Amino acid sequence: xxxxxxxxxxxxxxxxxxxxxxxxxxxxxxxxxxxxxxxxxxxxxxxxxxxxxxxxxxxxxxxxxxxxxxxxxxxxxxxxxxxxxxxxxxxxxxxxxxxxxxxxxxxxxxxxxxxxxxxxxxxxxxxxxxxxxxxxxxxxxxxxxxxxxxxxxxxxxxxxxxxxxxxxxxxxxxxxxxxxxxxxxxxxxxxxxxxxxxxxxxxxxxxxxxxxxxxxxxxxxxxxxxxxxxxxxxxxxxxxxxxxxxxxxxxxxxxxxxxxxxxxxxxxxxxxxxxxxxxxxxxxxxxxxxxxxxxxxxxxxxxxxxxxxxxxxxxxxxxxxxxxxxxxxxxxxxxxxxxxxxxxxxxxxxxxxxxxxxxxxxxxxxxxxxxxxxxxxxxxxxxxxxxxxxxxxxxxxxxxxxxxxxxxxxxxxxxxxxxxxxxxxxxxxxxxxxxxxxxxxxxxxxxxxxxxxxxxxxxxxxxxxxxxxxxxxxxxxxxxxxxxxxxxxxxxxxxxxxxxxxxxxxxxx
Amino acid sequence: xxxxxxxxxxxxxxxxxxxxxxxxxxxxxxxxxxxxxxxxxxxxxxxxxxxxxxxxxxxxxxxxxxxxxxxxxxxxxxxxxxxxxxxxxxxxxxxxxxxxxxxxxxxxxxxxxxxxxxxxxxxxxxxxxxxxxxxxxxxxxxxxxxxxxxxxxxxxxxxxxxxxxxxxxxxxxxxxxxxxxxxxxxxxxxxxxxxxxxxxxxxxxxxxxxxxxxxxxxxxxxxxxxxxxxxxxxxxxxxxxxxxxxxxxxxxxxxxxxxxxxxxxxxxxxxxxxxxxxxxxxxxxxxxxxxxxxxxxxxxxxxxxxxxxxxxxxxxxxxxxxxxxxxxxxxxxxxxxxxxxxxxxxxxxxxxxx
Numbered sequence: 106x107x108x109x110x111x112x113x114x115x116x117x118x119x120x121x122x123x124x125x126x127x128x129x130x131x132x133x134x135x136x137x138x139x140x141x142x143x144x145x146x147x148x149x150x151x152x153x154x155x156x157x158x159x160x161x162x163x164x165x166x167x168x169x170x171x172x173x174x175x176x177x178x179x180x181x182x183x184x185x186x187x188x189x190x191x192x193x194x195x196x197x198x199x200x201x202x203x204x205x206x207x208x209x210x211x212x213x214x215x216x217x218x219x220x221x222x223x224x225x226x227x228x229x230x231x232x233x234x235x236x237x238x239x240x241x242x243x244x245x246x247x248x249x250x251x252x253x254x255x256x257x258x259x260x261x262x263x264x265x266x267x268x269x270x271x272x273x274x275x276x277x278x279x280x281x282x283x284x285x286x287x288x289x290x291x292x293x294x295x296x297x298x299x300x301x302x303x304x305x306x307x308x309x310x311x312x313x314x315x316x317x318x319x320x321x322x323x324x325x326x327x328x329x330x331x332x333x334x335x336x337x338x339x340x341x342x343x344x345x346x347x348x349x350x351x352x353x354x355x356x357x358x359x360x361x362x363x364x365x366x367x368x369x370x371x372x373x374x375x376x377x378x379x380x381x382x383x384x385x386x387x388x389x390x391x392x393x394x395x396x397x398x399x400x401x402x403x404x405x406x407x408x409x410x411x412x413x414x415x416x417x418x419x420x421x422x423x424x425x426x427x428x429x430x431x432x433x434x435x436x437x438x439x440x441x442x443x444x445x446x447x448x449x450x451x452x453x454x455x456x457x458x459x460x461x462x463x464x465x466x467x468x469x470x471x472x473x474x475x476x477x478x479x480x481x482x483x484x485x486x487x488x489x490x491x492x493x494x495x496x497x498x499x500x501x502x503x504x505x506x507x508x509x510x511x512x513x514x515x516x517x518x519x520x521x522x523x524x525x526x527x528x529x530x531x532x533x534x535x536x537x538x539x540x541x542x543x544x545x546x547x548x549x550x551x552x553x554x555x556x557x558x559x560x561x562x563x564x565x566x567x568x569x570x571x572x573x574x575x576x577x578x579x580x581x582x583x584x585x586x587x588x589x590x591x592x593x594x595x596x597x598x599x600x601x602x603x604x605x606x607x608x609x610x611x612x613x614x
Numbered sequence: 615x616x617x618x619x620x621x622x623x624x625x626x627x628x629x630x631x632x633x634x635x636x637x638x639x640x641x642x643x644x645x646x647x648x649x650x651x652x653x654x655x656x657x658x659x660x661x662x663x664x665x666x667x668x669x670x671x672x673x674x675x676x677x678x679x680x681x682x683x684x685x686x687x688x689x690x691x692x693x694x695x696x697x698x699x700x701x702x703x704x705x706x707x708x709x710x711x712x713x714x715x716x717x718x719x720x721x722x723x724x725x726x727x728x729x730x731x732x733x734x735x736x737x738x739x740x741x742x743x744x745x746x747x748x749x750x751x752x753x754x755x756x757x758x759x760x761x762x763x764x765x766x767x768x769x770x771x772x773x774x775x776x777x778x779x780x781x782x783x784x785x786x787x788x789x790x791x792x793x794x795x796x797x798x799x800x801x802x803x804x805x806x807x808x809x810x811x812x813x814x815x816x817x818x819x820x821x822x823x824x825x826x827x828x829x830x831x832x833x834x835x836x837x838x839x840x841x842x843x844x845x846x847x848x849x850x851x852x853x854x855x856x857x858x859x860x861x862x863x864x865x866x867x868x869x870x871x872x873x874x875x876x877x878x879x880x881x882x883x884x885x886x887x888x889x890x891x892x893x894x895x896x897x898x899x900x901x902x903x904x905x906x907x908x909x910x911x912x913x914x915x916x917x918x919x920x921x922x923x924x925x926x927x928x929x930x931x932x933x934x935x936x937x938x939x940x941x942x943x944x945x946x947x948x949x950x951x952x953x954x955x956x957x958x959x960x961x962x963x964x965x966x967x968x
Contacts, residue, residue, distance in 0.1 A: 405856060430858030438856050445856075449849035449917035450842075458846060458857045461839045469837040512857065 106132045106167060106183060106264040106296060108153075113162035115148055122148045124320040125162075132264060132294040135287055137307040137328065140317035141340055141558075146300050149317070150267050153298075154186035155179035185258025189269045191250050193242050200225045200238035203257050228256045233289055248279030252286055259295075266290070267298040272306060273392040284310045302390040304333045304596040318342050337592040341559065356567075357381030359418065360551040361434070361520045363402065366412035371397040372575035375412070379520060379551045384542060386566030386586075387555045389595045394575035395555050396439060399522050403436040404429040416519070430459065435518030437509050439525035439555070445509040446497045453479050453493040456508045459516045482511035486541060503534025510541065520551040527561060539565050559591040573597045645911030645918075648962055649926045652909075656933040663940040681936065683816060689932040690820035691879040692899055693925070696906040697831050698875035700924040701841075703907050705868045706848040706916030707768065707775035712876050712903060713896035714787035715760055719880040720890040721790045723753035728799035746805055754877040760786065761873025765866030783900070791892045801888045809885035820882050827878065832921045844868060848916025905952065906931055909959040931955065 108130045115123040123145045130136050140146045151157040153164065155173035164171050166182055173179045179186070193202050200221045201208075209217040209224075225238040234252060242250065251271055258266050268287075272280045287297055287310055299311055307314065308328060316324040316339040324339040362378035372394040379385045387395050400406040402414060404423040414421050416432050423429050429436070438444035446455055457464075457475050464471045464478070479493065486507045490500055497505060506526065513521060523542065527535040542565050546552050556562055562569045563586045571578050571594035578594040581587075590600060640647040664681060668674035695712050702709045726735050726749035735745040760782065767778040811819050835841040843864045846854040855861045884890060910927025912919025934955060938948045 403856075425860065426855050426858045427860045436856060438853075443850075444852050447846050447850045447853050447917075450846060454842065454846075458842070458854070458859070461842065465839070469833070470839060470842070472837075516858070 106294075108184075108265055108296065109163075109165040110149070110153065111163045111165065113149065113152060113164075114160045115145075115152060115157065116160055122320050123152075123159075126317065126320070126322050128153075128315055128322070130265060130296045130298060132296045133291055134313055135291055135297045135299055135311045137311040137314040138298055138300045138317070139302075139304075139307065139314060139336060139340055144317040144340075145320045146317055147269065150186065150269065150298065150300065153179065153184060154267060155184075156186075180258075180261055180263070183262055183264045185255070185261065185263030185266045187251065187254045187258065187266060187268045187271065189271075189273065191254055193250055193253060195243040196241070198239050198241055199236060199245075199253055202242055202253060203228075203238070203260060224260065225256070228260050231293070232256060232259070232286065234286075246279060247274050247276075248282045251275070251283055255286065255290070259290075263295070265296045265298070267300070269300045270302070270391070271299075272301065272303065280306070302596065304336050304592075305598065307336065308333060316340055333593065333596070333598060334589065337589050337596070341588040341592060356383045357549060360416065361402075361553075362415040362418065364413040364415070366398070366401070366410060366414070368397065368401055368406070368408050368410040370575070371408070372401075372572075374576060377570055377577070379553055381519075381549045381551055382546050383568070384546050384552045384554060384566045386562035386569035387553060387572060388557060388559060388562045388569055388591055389572035389578075390557055393557075393572040393595070395572050396524055397575075398572075399436065399524060399553070399555060402429070403434055403522065405436075430516060433517070433519035435513035435516055435521040437506075437513055437521070437523045437526060439528055441502070441505060441509065441529060446505055448496070448498055450497060451494045452490055452497050452500065452508060455497045456482065456511045457515065459512050478515050479511070482514055485514070486511055487537070501531075501534070503530035503537070506530050506534070506538065507541075510538075514545070518550060520553065521545065522553045522555070524555045526554060526556070527558075557595075559588040559595075562586065562591065563588070571595050646920060646923045646926065649909065649911050649923055649930070649959070652959070652962075653926050653930050653933070656930055656937065660933050660937045660940065663937055683818065683821070685929075685932045685936050686821045686824070687817060689928060690824040691882050692902050692906070693824045693928045693932075694827055694875050694879045694882075695899055696903040696910075696924050696928050697828055697921060698872040699900075699903040699907050700910070700912055700919055700921055701831075701835070701844055701868050702775075702872055703904070703912050703914065704835075704848045704916055704919045705844045705865060706851065707865070707868065708779065708904070709764070709869065709872050710776065710779040710900045711760075711764065711783040711786060712872065713899040714783045714785075714790070715757060715873060715876045716880045716883065716896035716899060717890060717892050718760065718786040718790045719753045719757045719877045720884050720895065721794050721892065722756045723749050723880065723884060724799040724801060724890065726752050727802060727805060729802040730800045732797065733799065741802075742804070746802075746808075750881055753880060754874055757873035757875075757877030757880070758870045759873070761870035762866055764873075765869040768869070769862035769865050787892070794892050798889070801884060806885050806888055809882050820886065823878065823882060827875070828921060828925050835921050840864060840867060845917060848913075848918075850917070902931070902952075905956045908956055911959075927959075930959075 110126070110128040113123050113126045113128070114121075126145065126149060128138075128149060138146050138150070148157065152159045153173075155176040155178050158174070164173065171178075171182055173182070176186070194205065197205070200218070203225050204221050209220050211217045222238040229236055229238075232252070232255070234256070236249065236253075242253065245253065255266060271283060275283065287299070290297065291312075299307070301307055311328050314324070314326060314328055314331065314336065315322060316336065318340065319342075323342065357380055359378045359380050364376050366375040367373040375398055377385070389395055397406065401408070401410050402423065404425045404427075414423060416434075421432055423432065447458070453475065456479050460475075460478060461470055464474050476493070482488075483490070488504050488507045488511065490504060497508065500508065506529075526538055526542070530538065542552055542554065554562065554565055566586070567583065569581045569586050569591065571581070571591055573595055574597070578597070579600055581590060594600065661678065664678060666674060668677060695716075699709060699712070725733075727733065727745055729736060735741070735748060740748065764778055764782055767773045767782075768775050771778070809819050810817055813819075835844070843854065843859055846857075846859070847861055847864060851861060883895065906928040907919070907924050908914060908927070909930055910920070910923030910925070912923060931952060934951060935948060938951055943951070
């Protein structure tokens with residue numbers, strides 16, 4: 106089977122996500138599809154999977170043009186899409202999941218369990234997998250769930266399988282198991298698209314690569330001819346504005362210090378400190394554990410942790426967000442819609458909820474003082490809005506984010522944690538938020554920026570820690586910060602490693 | 615002249631149009647507006663059903679007024695419970711145990727103030743007003759305690775509110791029935807004054823309690839941290855917790871408040887009737903209260919709703935019952951109308967745009 110995608114164009118509104126992208130794949134290849142968040146990888150694959158329609162361009166399978174209007178068309182054409190969030194029902198058995206929606210029936214109309222188990226068994230045999238079809242999916246580990254999904258795709262005669270970041274939630278031995286499976290399929294002439302951020306893994310398992318950047322295909326070739334460094338360079342490109350905004354601020358005493366913090370499987374051996382007036386960046390790729398780390402520091406996580414947290418050098422044990430607030434920690438979370446705003450409440454309430462306990466007069470919230478405090482922040486952050494009593498949803502993403510910032514500023518935090526502060530805001534608002542971050546640092550607040558966008562870290566931070574698999578891989582200070590090094594640390598490499606293809610190959614064989 | 619008249623006519627037309635548009639806007643954005651209109655229609659129908667066949671306007675008015683006092687008095691208990699249920703539902707929860715809690719609190723209170731030989735306070739030598747005060751306080755505290763326990767099940771035990779209160783509903787009524795077997799406390803006559811004290815010759819005490827509590831709860835819902843946190847939790851619990859709010863404490867307080875209000879309803883019930891039927895009293899109250907809250911425009915999924923809406927919702931159901939009574943609709947059929955109006959109310963309310 107030979108797949109070709111030619112001149113694919115896709116826009117969301119005015120936002121051009123794919124600009125004339127070509128992509129091709131043959132049976133027996135494992136092709137890495139690489140690119141930063143927002144480069145267009147998922148959009149391209151969603152088009153191939155029939156999830157999204159393309160605006161123009163052709164999909165050609167074995168020389169014939171095809172049109173996918175819905176996922177079923179794509180499946181019918183022999184393409185299996187394994188999404189990052191697996192599509193399995195935990196409370197059903199393996200064979201039930203394999204046949205969900207197209208169960209086999211006996212002549213009397215009952216389920217033909219025997220036949221379904223037999224067919225499942227046959228696919229497993231072909232894949233060299235030893236699994237009982239009557240096992241509950243809940244009891245499988247993440248890698249076997251992945252494998253069951255692949256088996257389901259194969260059962261529907263898939264000859265091309267798309268795997269969207271399959272290894273993010275897997276442990277090392279589980280990753281090896283999935284890779285073995287992939288190589289096995291490769292021998293059977295199945296084509297695999299492997300979407301990943303992890304360049305080390307790409308070097309291990311893939312034969313070819315295609316790199317997307319800002320909706321353009323910027324590089325492709327054979328993996329054996331390329332190094333991790335080169336791939337990282339292709340991914341980030343050179344045309345991003347990366348000059349640092351300001352890096353020579355005077356800093357004061359240490360506000361937050363963390364010593365060998367650890368929580369089971371999410372992060373381990375975390376030690377760092379941040380001073381007054383300092384902007385510390387923490388970066389890495391999706392699933393590196395940084396959000397979980399700061400959920401713990403902010404008292405939002407229910408999971409137990411070991412290690413020590415110090416606020417102004419006093420040891421503290423943080424078990425609730427209320428306590429974190431009292432200790433002077435502020436936290437602007439990621440995913441504004443789920444974590445940042447309260448959609449049924451108006452703008453001023455969203456911006457004041459943190460300070461209500463301080464605004465009480467005879468047990469009632471003093472609306473006059475609430476207005477004063479709120480409008481002070483609105484002026485400070487230059488928030489554009491209609492009436493303060495309009496619902497929060499009436500604001501643009503950037504202004505909503507500023508309201509969330511305003512909420513935390515009114516609490517006068519000593520240390521402010523910003524998790525993906527520019528998520529879902531437009532370019533102009535992004536720059537404004539960067540300015541705000543620096544201004545707050547000038548006021549002596551210790552600031553921690555969490556972001557997976559390296560250029561954001563370089564632009565705003567004095568210092569950056571790079572995380573991978575729940576660990577801090579390295580620290581970059583001031584002028585040292587550059588996208589290649591950050592990408593290398595974030596993909597599991599280290600700074601002094603040459604990262605050449607030869608080393609990789611040798612360790613492979 | 616003609617020209618002028620025409621423009622004036624046009625202006626009037628435009629005016630009419632904009633008023634209609636405004637009404638439509640209010641209808642779409644303010645759930646309480648549509649509830650108010652529904653109530654108005656109900657009251658109109660009820661007034662018509664009452665008829666105008668009276669010797670004088672004064673006589674008609676007295677009949678109309680007495681009818682209204684009846685409606686309000688008969689629904690004050692559930693009305694108060696519905697106010698608490700509003701907080702529970704806005705917080706994203708539900709409380710099925712209110713009917714049973716009413717019986718449990720009633721039993722505790724009556725055992726305390728019993729003027730028969732077994733009366734606890736009587737045997738301790740406390741009688742009269744001090745006994746009533748202590749009895750009522752015990753009852754209310756019992757209600758708050760039960761609410762706190764329910765809240766603990768829901769927050770610490772992570773049991774869905776529906777299940778937790780389904781459980782406590784069964785437990786409380788059954789335990790009450792068991793311990794009150796063959797024991798009928800006598801409620802001292804002066805205690806009945808709590809409900810039957812007359813002002814201007816009218817039995818209005820339950821109505822006054824209802825209005826007073828509604829007013830207090832209105833302020834709590836709008837102006838206190840507790841009240842606003844309840845809305846915030848119902849709308850987005852994660853964000854609320856990430857804003858440094860002790861969500862579990864607020865949730866416990868919601869069920870404790872519910873228990874307190876059920877306690878007040880129990881005091882009124884005992885004072886009105888002078889006894890309690892442990893097997894049947896309060897049964898169905900939970901659903902009637904929920905119906906009032908829903909008809910009043912509160913969202914079942916939490917985050918949106920109002921005390922004012924619940925008062926109107928309760929009145930709609932109450933007036934409709936009265937109307938059906940006046941029209942002579944057979945009693946068994948009346949519940950069907952109650953069901954229909956709940957469905958109609960939710961159908962009419964604005965739908966969430968996704």
